[in-house]
Amino acid sequence: MIRVSLPAHLKTLARIDTEICFDIKEPITQRTLLDALEFRFPMLCGTIRDHVTKKRRPFLRFFACGEDLSLESPDAPLPSAVVSGQEPFLIIGSVAGG
Amino acid sequence: MSKIRVLVGTKKGGFILASDGQRKKWTVDGPLFAGWEIYHMKGSPVDPNRIFASQTSSWFGQIIQRSDDGGKTWNTPGGEKMPTPYDPPGGLSNKFVYDTSAETGKALTTHQWYDSTQHPWEFKRVWHLEPSLDDPETVYAGVEDAALFKTTNGGRSWSELPGLRGHKSGSQWAPGAGGMGLHTIILDPKNPKRIYIAISAAGTFRTDDGGESWQPINKGLKSQYIPDPEAEVGHCVHRIAMHPSNPNVLYMQKHWDVMRSDDAGSSWHEISGNLPTDFGFPIEVHAHEPQTIYVVPIKSDSEHYPLDGKLRVYRSRSGGNEWEALTKGLPQKDCYVNILRDAMSIDHLDSCGVYFGTTGGQVYVSTNGGDNWEAIVHDLPPVLSVEVQTLK
Numbered sequence: 001m002i003r004v005s006l007p008a009h010l011k012t013l014a015r016i017d018t019e020i021c022f023d024i025k026e027p028i029t030q031r032t033l034l035d036a037l038e039f040r041f042p043m044l045c046g047t048i049r050d051h052v053t054k055k056r057r058p059f060l061r062f063f064a065c066g067e068d069l070s071l072e073s074p075d076a077p078l079p080s081a082v083v084s085g086q087e088p089f090l091i092i093g094s095v096a097g098g
Numbered sequence: 099m100s101k102i103r104v105l106v107g108t109k110k111g112g113f114i115l116a117s118d119g120q121r122k123k124w125t126v127d128g129p130l131f132a133g134w135e136i137y138h139m140k141g142s143p144v145d146p147n148r149i150f151a152s153q154t155s156s157w158f159g160q161i162i163q164r165s166d167d168g169g170k171t172w173n174t175p176g177g178e179k180m181p182t183p184y185d186p187p188g189g190l191s192n193k194f195v196y197d198t199s200a201e202t203g204k205a206l207t208t209h210q211w212y213d214s215t216q217h218p219w220e221f222k223r224v225w226h227l228e229p230s231l232d233d234p235e236t237v238y239a240g241v242e243d244a245a246l247f248k249t250t251n252g253g254r255s256w257s258e259l260p261g262l263r264g265h266k267s268g269s270q271w272a273p274g275a276g277g278m279g280l281h282t283i284i285l286d287p288k289n290p291k292r293i294y295i296a297i298s299a300a301g302t303f304r305t306d307d308g309g310e311s312w313q314p315i316n317k318g319l320k321s322q323y324i325p326d327p328e329a330e331v332g333h334c335v336h337r338i339a340m341h342p343s344n345p346n347v348l349y350m351q352k353h354w355d356v357m358r359s360d361d362a363g364s365s366w367h368e369i370s371g372n373l374p375t376d377f378g379f380p381i382e383v384h385a386h387e388p389q390t391i392y393v394v395p396i397k398s399d400s401e402h403y404p405l406d407g408k409l410r411v412y413r414s415r416s417g418g419n420e421w422e423a424l425t426k427g428l429p430q431k432d433c434y435v436n437i438l439r440d441a442m443s444i445d446h447l448d449s450c451g452v453y454f455g456t457t458g459g460q461v462y463v464s465t466n467g468g469d470n471w472e473a474i475v476h477d478l479p480p481v482l483s484v485e486v487q488t489l490k
Binding site for chain 1: 130134135155156157158159160161174176177186189190191192193195395
């Protein structure tokens, strides 16, 4: 069971107030995780990655297991702790200027 | 008994102010979409309980929200959770992608940047939503970087009308200080094929074929900040307005200058007259008097606040040139707010109401055509837009 944590603005948009948990088939990557997230919450399409290029929006970052995964390949396998649900996949609005 | 609903977009959410026809006691609902910029909200003239909202963020992009019950509940069209298969697929209500098809996309490559170099078009946000006058499913959206989009399915999906951005002058359009936004859309009530739009800083354009082809209509404008002050395009038009009974007469608040056209935009002449400064953003027309117009003079393009710290609406009852200051109930000292281009509107009650919002978070109303003013609210976030619905 994958766990995904959204920033507050996207929780409001998706009408949730907790982490999102769901199962996805392997391979479990940024791309397959976000595909699954957008399928379940279509209103999030375009808010995390570009509609067309599917690139991460520039002011968002992806963290997990104490690491910044923002610049990792979208097709790279996610850490095993994320795959197992031990650690959440964090989608963060980047902080600029405090 | 008529009712009034005021749709207020702010930097940190949307608000709905409501009153009966007396316009004395108001309820305030909000913030809607808290924390997001709400650039504009507007109701369908055909179905006033259907309201569209542009919700936007530099972090998270563009969202279109729709209410079908007068703002009580909202949804992202086509964005329902766990959808069953339908057409179009989910998420398209947020999708504003410029037309790059081989037929129409060839000329859609770049526009002029601040330093005169060419710059690719980049979608940033929807500035203005204009619902159709006769179909609740059809809405036009003016966006930054400047382009016009249209939905015919209630906001579920949007397509560009590429003829505008594909106009041969597109590469000469440039952003104003606030970005290159298409901020004004006026639908001609007597000619369904005619639409006017305005862009900062390109100018005003008109289509007479429903949006397939466009012509610049800027003859008579003079702008000292472009190499040729009387160029066909490049003028920083801040707002245009029309009275529905007289659609060939247009009024314009330009970066500097208040202008008027009596021939559907084919030519313009200045009507700044005795205004203390002719810089400003909004311009509006009285509901029942097509020659009565309102502007809010702002000191200058570098000092976006009222002259001398006095917030004054100016009214002309003669279609321009002769203006009177309207001050009763407005702060007349130490006032340094701005009134943005989409932040003024009117109602259609017998005694016409005039409304405007400020960057200081006030929304003012006059229930007698501008003679007296009072604040409905004092402390909202900076107001980006104000639209008024007169409900039966």
